[in-house]
């Protein structure tokens with residue numbers, strides 16, 4: 001069965017940047033299971049997977065525009081310590097979730113200068129070309145309930 005819209009796809013993947021640093025991998029965990037063609041997967045990787053079948057292996061380099069977007073300098077802003085209530089020891093490199101214009105987003109502390117804290121709300125992988133090594137583990141049709149919910153149920157998928 002070929003990967004197409006509304007198929008449930010299981011993949012093993014390893015994600016690296018251009019320096020070869022492993023950013024994420026399914027190895028040693030369960031395969032990643034997702035519903036194809038509904039925007040759950042990074043656009044550039046989803047496009048590369050379309051038409052592939054079980055057992056296929058591929059390598060694809062995805063430009064930022066087809067992954068987590070380009071960096072936006074307007075998303076780097078300063079805040080006072082008082083605005084970061086609940087965060088005790090603010091240090092450079094700390095990440096936490098905050099509510100932003102695009103919903104929940106990861107915010108990274110990039111500088112601390114006395115009481116002023118510089119926060120970067122760009123996705124940590126914004127502006128980073130992503131290289132995926134992928135193996136297709138399984139492809140199956142989604143069942144009607146999965147299509148209605150817009151996500152995968154069952155082993156390694158969503159349980160409820």
Ligand code: ZN
Nearest residue numbers: 149151153158
């Ligand atoms: Zn559901």
